[in-house]
Amino acid sequence: MVKICCIGAGYVGGPTMAVIAFKCPSIEVAVVDISVSRITAWNSDQLPIYEPGLDEVVKQCRGKNLFFSTEVERHVSEADIIFVSVNTPTKSRGLGAGKAADLTYWESAARMIADVSKSNKIVVEKSTVPVKTAEAIEKILTHNSQGIKYQILSNPEFLAEGTAIQDLFKPDRVLIGGRETPAGQKAIQALKDVYAHWVPEDRIITTNLWSAELSKLAANAFLAQRISSVNAMSALCEATGADVAQVSHAVGKDTRIGPKFLNASVGFGGSCFQKDILNLVYICECNGLTEVANYWKQVIKVNDYQKSRFVNRIVSSMFNTVSGKKIAVLGFAFKKDTGDTRETPAIDVCKGLLGDKARLSIYDPQVTEDQIQRDLSMSKFDWDHPIHLQPMSPSAVKEVTVVWDAYQATKNAHGVCILTEWDEFKTLDYQKIFNNMQKPAFIFDGRNVLDVAKLRKIGFIVYSIGKPLDPWFNDMQAMP
Ligand SMILES: NC(=O)c1ccc[n+]([C@@H]2O[C@H](COP(=O)([O-])OP(=O)(O)OC[C@H]3O[C@@H](n4cnc5c(N)ncnc54)[C@H](O)[C@@H]3O)[C@@H](O)[C@H]2O)c1
Numbered sequence: 086m087v088k089i090c091c092i093g094a095g096y097v098g099g100p101t102m103a104v105i106a107f108k109c110p111s112i113e114v115a116v117v118d119i120s121v122s123r124i125t126a127w128n129s130d131q132l133p134i135y136e137p138g139l140d141e142v143v144k145q146c147r148g149k150n151l152f153f154s155t156e157v158e159r160h161v162s163e164a165d166i167i168f169v170s171v172n173t174p175t176k177s178r179g180l181g182a183g184k185a186a187d188l189t190y191w192e193s194a195a196r197m198i199a200d201v202s203k204s205n206k207i208v209v210e211k212s213t214v215p216v217k218t219a220e221a222i223e224k225i226l227t228h229n230s231q232g233i234k235y236q237i238l239s240n241p242e243f244l245a246e247g248t249a250i251q252d253l254f255k256p257d258r259v260l261i262g263g264r265e266t267p268a269g270q271k272a273i274q275a276l277k278d279v280y281a282h283w284v285p286e287d288r289i290i291t292t293n294l295w296s297a298e299l300s301k302l303a304a305n306a307f308l309a310q311r312i313s314s315v316n317a318m319s320a321l322c323e324a325t326g327a328d329v330a331q332v333s334h335a336v337g338k339d340t341r342i343g344p345k346f347l348n349a350s351v352g353f354g355g356s357c358f359q360k361d362i363l364n365l366v367y368i369c370e371c372n373g374l375t376e377v378a379n380y381w382k383q384v385i386k387v388n389d390y391q392k393s394r395f396v397n398r399i400v401s402s403m404f405n406t407v408s409g410k411k412i413a414v415l416g417f418a419f420k421k422d423t424g425d426t427r428e429t430p431a432i433d434v435c436k437g438l439l440g441d442k443a444r445l446s447i448y449d450p451q452v453t454e455d456q457i458q459r460d461l462s463m464s465k466f467d468w469d470h471p472i473h474l475q476p477m478s479p480s481a482v483k484e485v486t487v488v489w490d491a492y493q494a495t496k497n498a499h500g501v502c503i504l505t506e507w508d509e510f511k512t513l514d515y516q517k518i519f520n521n522m523q524k525p526a527f528i529f530d531g532r533n534v535l536d537v538a539k540l541r542k543i544g545f546i547v548y549s550i551g552k553p554l555d556p557w558f559n560d561m562q563a564m565p
């Protein structure tokens with residue numbers, strides 16, 4: 086029986102390994118982590134991450150051919166194939182701080198593999214890493230090898246949160262990079278055999294190591310660039326009276342462009358886009374490619390601009406101050422169908438409003454009060470370290486209350502912001518919400534999910550990103 090071990094039981098390690106176990110009953114899969122609380126949760130009825138369909142997959146295989154454990158060394162030493170899916174945060178200090186990837190967790194995993202291995206191993210990079218990481222890992226492993234042979238493969242993950250199970254069941258492609266030697270090709274084939282249990286062969290792409298590593302950074306950069314492009318257009322739409330949804334639709338009809346990923350928003354979030362682009366920028370700079378680095382930097386600058394533009398709209402439209410005013414924030418996760426808040430635009434918007442002394446009442450169906458307080462008090466980049474290393478018991482931001490109901494959040498509020506596109510926000514009773522709010526009652530839709538005409542009819546002053554502006558906003562222009 087082939088044995089797989091995955092180091093890192095997070096958003097990637099957990100779901101990907103659960104799906105491998107589900108699709109390959111003949112393979113034994115162990116997912117290991119240094120975080121005891123995470124592993125305990127994986128072994129309980131309350132999984133540590135919320136992902137539609139994940140519960141069923143885990144329940145089918147757990148205890149049969151899928152195991153979650155903190156016995157990292159034992160499972161690593163027994164495995165034939167070791168996936169490494171640990172955090173690769175942005176460095177917060179030292180050389181390359183604020184841009185380069187911090188490979189501390191990767192390196193410590195590699196050293197541990199070298200220490201405990203007693204048989205030949207295939208080591209698979211699942212984490213997103215800088216180009217040429219495989220070379221560094223190879224050096225660590227071979228310099229400490231004790232006669233054991235290692236093959237390093239790059240097998241980046243392309244799942245998106247909220248649709249992870251669907252993405253893993255039917256991936257657009259599986260990418261495997263390896264050395265162009267007979268041993269490298271044999272390792273590629275071994276991993277291909279795993280995916281071939283359910284992925285059609287023409288969807289499994291094999292490349293050299295560096296192409297695979299770079300393709301992951303490139304894919305995220307392209308995706309994020311589409312969002313920044315449409316968000317840049319949204320600002321121009323507001324200035325000209327065009328409607329960004331109509332523009333996106335018209336542009337996306339061109340089959341060379343395509344309709345997906347063209348929704349204007351308050352900005353992209355999530356643990357990957359910003360981190361991976363910063364990493365790409367750093368690699369370009371290290372290679373003397375300043376123009377290329379500046380090109381990609383602009384994607385992040387536009388994203389930051391979009392978030393601050395949104396805050397400025399709110400403040401300027403409410404007579405240039407939100408001091409002491411209650412603002413209801415509906416949605417805190419970085420997208421719907423996940424409880425993940427890493428790099429969510431809600432953090433920047435909330436911090437911006439708090440900076441102007443607003444009182445916030447936040448509701449998200451999947452995010453806890455503890456998480457929101459932690460996010461609002463954590464420093465940049467701290468969030469992407471293993472949970473047990475993150476700052477504990479944050480000092481609560483007292484101007485923030487977290488409630489479990491949209492009606493409670495909006496009661497007596499001066500304004501409502503929609504920051505996540507949860508379906509339930511579309512069907513709220515907005516007449517009831519309007520009746521219970523201070524007047525004039527404002528709605529700022531950062532996800533373009535509400536029926537603007539209907540809200541205006543009720544009496545709201547509505548701002549919807551990239552849509553023709555209410556006269557109110559034309560009179561109260563946001564300063565850049
Ligand atoms: N989240 C996504 O949607 C996504 C998608 C594709 C790729 N990625 C990439 O995958 C990697 C992991 O992301 P994630 O979202 O799963 O992160 P995560 O923080 O959810 O999980 C990482 C886990 O690794 C564990 N860990 C760290 N060092 C360890 C060690 N030495 N030994 C054992 N366990 C260790 C941590 O405790 C943590 O539970 C990152 O490189 C990320 O960029 C993420």
Ligand SMILES: O=c1ccn([C@@H]2O[C@H](COP(=O)(O)OP(=O)(O)O[C@H]3O[C@H](CO)[C@@H](O)[C@H](O)[C@H]3O)[C@@H](O)[C@H]2O)c(=O)[nH]1
Pocket residue numbers: 213242243244245246247305308312345346347348349350351352353354355356357358419420
């Ligand atoms: O048209 C769009 C599409 C997305 N978003 C936002 O962009 C962010 C990222 O969304 P999405 O890409 O769907 O989620 P992630 O889970 O971050 O997935 C991305 O990042 C992963 C980690 O690397 C990759 O594996 C995935 O392929 C890639 O889509 C979210 O805040 C979305 O709200 C928009 O604003 N407009």
